[in-house]
Amino acid sequence: MSEQSLSDGPARVVTAALLIIGNEILSGRTKDANLAFLGENLNDLGIQMSECRVVRDDEADIIAAVRALSERYDYVFTTGGIGPTHDDITCACIAKAFGAAVIRHPEAMRRLTLHYEKTGVEFNEMRQRMANIPDGASLIDNPVSAAPGFKIGNVYVMAGVPRIMQGMFDELRETLTGGDKKQAVSILCPLGEGVVAAGLQEIQDRYPDLDIGSYPFFRMGQIGTNLVLRGFDEAALAAAGDEVRALVRAHGAEPEDSAEDWK
Amino acid sequence: MSEQSLSDGPARVVTAALLIIGNEILSGRTKDANLAFLGENLNDLGIQMSECRVVRDDEADIIAAVRALSERYDYVFTTGGIGPTHDDITCACIAKAFGAAVIRHPEAMRRLTLHYEKTGVEFNEMRQRMANIPDGASLIDNPVSAAPGFKIGNVYVMAGVPRIMQGMFDELRETLTGGDKKQAVSILCPLGEGVVAAGLQEIQDRYPDLDIGSYPFFRMGQIGTNLVLRGFDEAALAAAGDEVRALVRAHGAEPEDSAEDWK
Structure with missing residues (x-):
């Protein structure tokens, strides 16, 4: 028996869902590695991965899925669609799902400006899109490539590239509150x-x-x-x-x- | 240009969804390989994989997901939960989703009886559960391990083990009707x-x-x-x-x- 005996009362079950955003996962072009990583790492924190959905890069589909999952589960994580190109529509969709405006976030701009100065790469208008964040969201640090994720409500928006997603998850791990651990x-x-x-x-x-x-x-x-x-x-x-x-x-x-x- | 020029009219888009059933996929214990396989192979047939959901071995969750996907997409495939053990509840759930009774299917029994006679393994009561099929469903051949999948409405119920799922898919491939191919x-x-x-x-x-x-x-x-x-x-x-x-x-x-x- 562990120090905290769990047979004395009902277990505190904390749940999570993952929303994977991207045509390339559905087409089979890219094999998802984020579900298995999050399933294992959340379980270590006493959070049970309870559902996963994979949707296309489609505004209505993303909004509907994030709302359904956000209502039902304690935590929702999303991966994919937060880069600098036109097909990266996750930020705009999550903002709409929460009825929030999208702002150019000053702290995200500061981090990205610094990153591109250091690497000597032009911080052009499309790259500046990665500083767009729903109003009221808080940033998730990106120790790998600077462009932050964000948290709004119970939804954590992260990169799709596994190495970057894992770096972000390491940054936010301590802020998550699990229940009893299976x-x-x-x-x-x-x-x-x-x-x-x-x-x-x-x-x-x-x-x-x-x-x-x-x-x-x-x-x-x-x-x-x-x-x-x-x-x-x-x-x-x-x-x-x-x-x-x-x-x-x-x-x-x-x-x-x-x-x-x-x- | 192909023989059939596609610029003359709207494309005939045929869609599919995948429902993956199993706690072990969500916990990270088992890494799914079926989405990528089906995404690629359906595309070859002119069928666009448009959504995927992963749900726990939970009756209400399975029924809700299969109904939602069956209404929205042309084809729905499910993987997982059709073995002989108590945690294999897919057949019962799909039957309920369609309001169908579960019957012990004579042709499935014949195939399984033959298989277990050949392999010299006892065809016990739990293994006979694999001949349970929703009334009105048609069988999907299993060239690997005999226990059939089945089709009811637009839902194709297949094994979760990739080698068996792929064998089943090869059997039903020719029965699927695609649209224009991207x-x-x-x-x-x-x-x-x-x-x-x-x-x-x-x-x-x-x-x-x-x-x-x-x-x-x-x-x-x-x-x-x-x-x-x-x-x-x-x-x-x-x-x-x-x-x-x-x-x-x-x-x-x-x-x-x-x-x-x-x-």
Whole structure:
């Protein structure tokens, strides 16, 4: 049991959603890497990634999605569409979603001016668009390439390039307030999931507050299944984990605790 | 120009959406590979992937998402949640979304019985759940592991494991009817996107029916930008491509036609 026992009351569940903006993700041209990064890193903070949407570079679609997600989840993150070119329309859309004007943000201008002076690159009008920020938003620092993201309401607007997004997330990580953190027990078993399915169902029925997932794999010609138990109540998790190990042994196989406690 | 000139009338745009079902994608445990595969392969058929949602293994969330996507897009594909374990709830949810009962499908039972006879594995009650199909749905063949997917209305329900999903997609590919196929011109330029941004904006304004995308990259210490033009009208695409090449040259650099005509 952790210092803070979680079985004494309902868990404080804090949720997040990700909105990925960009035709190139939908066309398959670019493979998204931001969902997996945010899912893992938010979980470490006690925030559960609960939905993700990918939309085209389309004003109405972006506005509708950000409103729907912002109403439903505690935190919303967006990635993509904040560069200097005409197809970067995220700022304007988020501003409209919140009924805010877009202003040329003085602090963002200062940072970008400094960055382009240092790098000797012309700070032209299109690059100055990256200092456009919805009125009332606060900046998210960009330690990689200067152009800031921003936060408005519960929406965090970040770059799409993974290295830049990760740098921004590192800057804002400490400002996020998580709830109880889901713990996980991961048990590897050298059986097809159909073998343990009935027993797993029974264990799930006895522990309705846990999520028990079954993820089959083929590895080096061998069939196997990762059985992952997740929940807030560590005592229930430990007891259910023991039942799953006993189930695997009852089918003549040896369970193995996986080194990865979340994956 | 292709045999069928597309500049004579409005393009026939056929759209699709993908619904990815599974906690493990949102937690970051598993990285989705199905969106990129379907985005590319549907485009080859003249079908535009227009939205993607990732939802948890939650009945209400799955039903709401599949209804919203089914109403809006021509085709909806789902991946994940059709295995033998208790957490595989996709079939029941899709059936509810369409107001259909779930039946034990005779042909699915026949295929699975044969498969398990061949492999010498017990065809137990939980594995028989994989023959549960919404009443009125038609089967999607699974050349990899027998358990079929299914189609109901405009929704195609497929496995989440990429190898199985791709096998299913190959089986149903010929049954899909695309519209006009978007063509792409991809031009690599050794300049930051901020350099060409103003000129690109002007070209985009002159060709409002084309999508002009700007995708910056860093490669071997060099900054560069992929400029990708997409559209139905090949003549407009060729003319706009020439303008983009001229723009790059006007900034003292040599454009390079990228071998990848879609990526």
